[in-house]
Amino acid sequence: MExxxxxxxxxxVVDVEKLGDEIIADRYSIIDMDRIRNKNREALSAIRKPSELMKKEEHVWMNIGDLFIRTSKDQLGAILDEDQKYLDNEINKLRDNLKPKVAKMNTALGKPEVKGFDLQRLSKEEMDAVRQAMG
Incomplete structure (x- = not known):
């Protein structure tokens, strides 16, 4: 035996631990960004479908950290839309980088390659084409 x-x-062992730490950190980052994205989605919904009280208001209050800012609904919607796009891109980058890290860790541990783990999600255009083909 060798x-x-x-x-x-x-x-x-050190390499596997480093990869494991990176994987855990990436997963927690995805969870945190997803929470922010959900809060942004709630805020967008609230300003786009306002209640009776908000219909009268042209401006709304926005909280950024410890700072409150009064801004127009349109401007707030634009800020939140931009933030949503940024969060979506960052989450997708983290998810895409997570797969090779897990595969590398499994290889380092001597585990067999997981079949189907490297599948890519369908793009919006591909999903639209599938929906059209399905009827």
């Missing part, structure tokens, strides 16, 4: 040096074994 002898594995302690140093080589430690290097593998």
């Amino acid at each position: 002898e594995v040096s302690t140093e080589a074994l430690m290097n593998v």
Whole structure:
């Protein structure tokens, strides 16, 4: 049987731990960004379908950190839409980078490659084409 040096074994363990930490950090980042995205979606819904009280108001209050700003509904909607696009892009980047990290960690651990794990989601255009084909 082939002898594995302690140093080589430690290097593998350190690499696996680093990858594991990166994977966990990325997953927590995705969760945090998703929470923000959901709050933004709630705010967008509230200003686009206002209640009786909000119909009278042209301006709304917005909280950014410890700062309250009064702005128009249209401007707030534009800010939130831009923030949603940014969050969507960042979440997608993290998700796309997560798959190779998990595959690399599994390889380092000697686990077999997970079949179907590297599947890519359909784009909006592809989904539209599928819907048209389905009727």
